[in-house]
Amino acid sequence: MSSAAAVLERTELPAEPEKRIRDRAATERAILDAAKGLLAEEGFQNFGINAVARRAGCDKQLIYRYYGGLDGLVETIGADLGSWVKERIPEDSGGMFLLTYGDLMERLALLYLDALRSDPLMRRIVAWEVSENTEQVRRLSEARSKALSQWLERMRGSLPAPKGIDTPAVNAVLIAAIQHLVLAAAIGGQCAGISLKTQKDWDKAATALKRIVRGVYG
Amino acid sequence: MSSAAAVLERTELPAEPEKRIRDRAATERAILDAAKGLLAEEGFQNFGINAVARRAGCDKQLIYRYYGGLDGLVETIGADLGSWVKERIPEDSGGMFLLTYGDLMERLALLYLDALRSDPLMRRIVAWEVSENTEQVRRLSEARSKALSQWLERMRGSLPAPKGIDTPAVNAVLIAAIQHLVLAAAIGGQCAGISLKTQKDWDKAATALKRIVRGVYG
DNA sequence: GCTGCTACTCACCGGTCGGTGACAGGCTGG
DNA sequence: CCAGCCTGTCACCGACCGGTGAGTAGCAGC
Incomplete structure (x- = not known):
């Protein structure tokens, strides 16, 4: 496993979603958008904390903190x-x-x-x-x-x-x-x-x- | 853990579904009934191999063997x-x-x-x-x-x-x-x-x- | 009794789930 | 300068998922 491969893999990743750094409002928006997008595209079957966090590019812990979990997020939607x-x-x-x-x-x-x-x-x-x-x-x-x-x-x-x-x-x-x-x-x-x-x-x-x-x- | 407790627990279980012993037809029927019942009562959300097997009171392996997995079972339904x-x-x-x-x-x-x-x-x-x-x-x-x-x-x-x-x-x-x-x-x-x-x-x-x-x- | 087939069970795999606690790093008020 | 808060990360938990391979009980024919 060379570091070149790692770099390649990284550059292959689609559009590394511009790391938000300590910007709560932006993070909240990202989470909400991710949730709506996920629900719209995948349906409610695969709609879960982990999936939303993955898509939003942040830790699921933040969803608990900012929305009080999936329920609060759904309510916001x-x-x-x-x-x-x-x-x-x-x-x-x-x-x-x-x-x-x-x-x-x-x-x-x-x-x-x-x-x-x-x-x-x-x-x-x-x-x-x-x-x-x-x-x-x-x-x-x-x-x-x-x-x-x-x-x-x-x-x-x-x-x-x-x-x-x-x-x-x-x-x-x-x-x-x-x-x-x-x-x-x-x-x-x-x-x-x-x-x-x-x-x-x-x-x-x-x-x-x-x-x-x-x-x-x- | 006394055997009395085990017996109690056993008798508490609802209607221990009369152990089928080496009766393939009955087992297949039990699986199909369990699947239909589960789908009707719980919906497709919690419909899975494990849940069906649990309800049918048999091992999920039998579902794979007799129906070729969930897909075959659904097709039979x-x-x-x-x-x-x-x-x-x-x-x-x-x-x-x-x-x-x-x-x-x-x-x-x-x-x-x-x-x-x-x-x-x-x-x-x-x-x-x-x-x-x-x-x-x-x-x-x-x-x-x-x-x-x-x-x-x-x-x-x-x-x-x-x-x-x-x-x-x-x-x-x-x-x-x-x-x-x-x-x-x-x-x-x-x-x-x-x-x-x-x-x-x-x-x-x-x-x-x-x-x-x-x-x-x- | 032994062999061999069938019906069946068990233990375990890797993976994902929702959920939690601990911790690191930057910003801010003092 | 430092204390404390806020944002974000990470490791981990127990539970359950679908799936598989190895092993066991019961019965037939010989």
Whole structure:
């Protein structure tokens, strides 16, 4: 074992992440970013103290010190979900007037579909929610659903709900459908027999979704 | 350490599962049952060779020998899913005539909802499918979707599909909705803001589902 | 009784997990 | 200058993981 080999190995390592030296804020950020990235890329299966510390390039002890362990870290991620919503709320109505409840829900469904499709972290969190029933997941779930409902509320504005329809139940079914479609697609590229890989596939799914929304809400 | 203590401990153990002695078939069955039970009760998180062997009351070596490891065992579980369908297919039409495609899909949606609700193993498998993308899960997923599609096909009979509607896409959305509702309910007792605990909650969800089906298919 | 096969158990491997305590080095207030 | 704090490192713990090789109990045929 020559020192040359060691040097080679070192230089081969990808982008030695610029040693933070005694900069707590930067370290905390690195840990949080590592946690979010890891969760988004690997899922909750391999999400653990050791993995996060490895990815953040610091000692796991710091995670205990700064966040009080994995639970605190997850809670911090949950607290960030509020900002997720804010980033993704389109403030305008996309240039169209939402005259009816059907208009609103169609737009909302399609927006939510795209938002979830383009956000691996959120997808992993949703998958986590339906797979494990621990305290940390419950808290995360609560944060997510709160963020979502705020989003819905904001989109809804002052539009009156249609009479004679249990809108919360119907909307829950729609949301459930969207979430499951996106989860299944992200994992296996298909759901219940239809392929969900290309944009064309997604267009068909979106059309079906629109048809369903219009079917109930007109 | 007196032998009395050992005896006490032994008698305290729950239902010492009647030592199978050199009965390979029984051992194989015990392993398979343990695997299914463990998966249904604990989920895929803690599903491993050691846990299955512990529950089956035998050495994990036997799992390697008889099933070729966890993968083979999972595959065997998948093969059993066909029988799951057969057990749950109501051969009659529930005493009603299914005149339209809407009739069929409504009945099918409600049946699938109840079937999933009452089968923890199937729920865990669905949750697994949207959480992990390994070969074993893919195979399991394939077996499940095949069993499901056969079920649908059998229910459908010779009813013509409505024109002008992308029925596969619409049905996929419906199936997705059902699966996600049941998964979310089984974990947290709610989904997208509505509670899913009591039978009354489920009635409301079922009504919403019916309304949606009738909205698209008439 | 001996041989040989099958069913089965045990002990151990390397590795990773979450978690903790001790310690080194730099910065800061005095 | 030094004491004390803060940041970060390191070594280590017990538990569990999947996986393997060696060894043991029970039964058949001869």
